[in-house]
Amino acid sequence: MPDITLTTLLEHKARGEKITMLTCYDATFAATSCAAGIETLLVGDSLGMVLQGRDSTLPVTIEDVAYHTASVKRGNRGALIVADLPFMATASLEEIYRQSAMLMRAGAHMVKLEGGDWLCEAVTGLAQRGIPACIHLGLTPQSVNVFGGYKVQGRDAEAAARLKADAQALEQAGAAMLLLECVPGSLAAEVTAAAAVPVIGIGAGPDTDGQVLVLHDMLGMSLTGFTPKFVRNFMPEAGSIEGAIAAYADAVKQGRFPAPEHEFKA
Ligand SMILES: Nc1nc(=O)c2c([nH]1)NC[C@@H]1CN(c3ccc(C(=O)N[C@@H](CCC(=O)O)C(=O)O)cc3)CN21
Numbered sequence: 172m173p174d175i176t177l178t179t180l181l182e183h184k185a186r187g188e189k190i191t192m193l194t195c196y197d198a199t200f201a202a203t204s205c206a207a208g209i210e211t212l213l214v215g216d217s218l219g220m221v222l223q224g225r226d227s228t229l230p231v232t233i234e235d236v237a238y239h240t241a242s243v244k245r246g247n248r249g250a251l252i253v254a255d256l257p258f259m260a261t262a263s264l265e266e267i268y269r270q271s272a273m274l275m276r277a278g279a280h281m282v283k284l285e286g287g288d289w290l291c292e293a294v295t296g297l298a299q300r301g302i303p304a305c306i307h308l309g310l311t312p313q314s315v316n317v318f319g320g321y322k323v324q325g326r327d328a329e330a331a332a333r334l335k336a337d338a339q340a341l342e343q344a345g346a347a348m349l350l351l352e353c354v355p356g357s358l359a360a361e362v363t364a365a366a367a368v369p370v371i372g373i374g375a376g377p378d379t380d381g382q383v384l385v386l387h388d389m390l391g392m393s394l395t396g397f398t399p400k401f402v403r404n405f406m407p408e409a410g411s412i413e414g415a416i417a418a419y420a421d422a423v424k425q426g427r428f429p430a431p432e433h434e435f436k437a
């Protein structure tokens with residue numbers, strides 16, 4: 172078991188102590204991030220974009236995520252490792268179980284799935300089989316072609332109500348954690364207040380229980396030149412990679428990141 176467990180994260184939530192999460196794809200960054208105070212490492216399918224140079228996360232395979240999860244595990248020094256199920260892993264319950272098992276065997280402590288209340292049966296089944304699940308709601312990048320772009324979600328009253336109902340149903344089904352991406356800060360605050368499980372945000376304002384960013388983004392590295400509004404580059408003030416990651420962890424813990432300019436309004 173890692174030093175940071177679901178129990179630690181629940182204690183953080185109860186105390187109002189912010190949870191730090193950062194994406195991670197290899198052993199050296201895992202060790203460096205742990206030394207810099209990152210509590211949860213996300214082996215994100217964003218690896219398709221930042222490591223492989225693809226224009227979406229859709230081409231990423233379970234073999235890709237498992238390979239990077241195994242690398243992160245070797246460098247990990249006590250963080251909780253969460254790994255993304257890739258595009259179409261949710262094609263069936265059998266696929267979800269098979270691919271989740273691959274990630275857990277590679278060293279993940281929790282798997283993350285993009286979706287809504289239609290994942291309730293999977294979430295319950297995973298928990299029964301020993302696999303905690305984090306559900307990614309809001310802007311789910313694997314659905315970029317359905318959304319017609321990377322757009323803020325949950326802006327109108329109907330979409331906000333649906334997201335709140337999804338969060339509640341998934342928690343009821345046994346979800347261990349929720350992650351909200353690119354939703355209005357007010358909606359994220361409501362979901363977080365109503366949830367008993369930790370809620371992590373990215374582009375979801377300051378009121379979630381924790382924050383995540385893509386590693387390359389917070390180091391100021393971009394393949395395309397475009398950086399989403401919710402990103403802050405921590406390199407200029409820190410001057411070193413470990414310093415930048417420590418500055419990010421500290422800013423999250425102190426509630427100094429995200430700031431109002433990183434937040435979307437309804
Ligand atoms: N490097 C990287 N960082 C990420 O955060 C990230 C990835 N890659 N790949 C997968 C998804 C894609 N993400 C994105 C990409 C673009 C926007 C974006 O263009 N956001 C607009 C908001 C548009 C609106 O107002 O609806 C912005 O202004 O930031 C957001 C999230 C987040 N994820």
Ligand SMILES: CC(C)C(=O)C(=O)O
Nearest residue numbers: 194215216217255373
């Ligand atoms: C941006 C985070 C939440 C993610 O899912 C990823 O890195 O793949």
Ligand SMILES: [Mg+2]
Nearest residue numbers: 215216217255
């Ligand atoms: Mg992802």
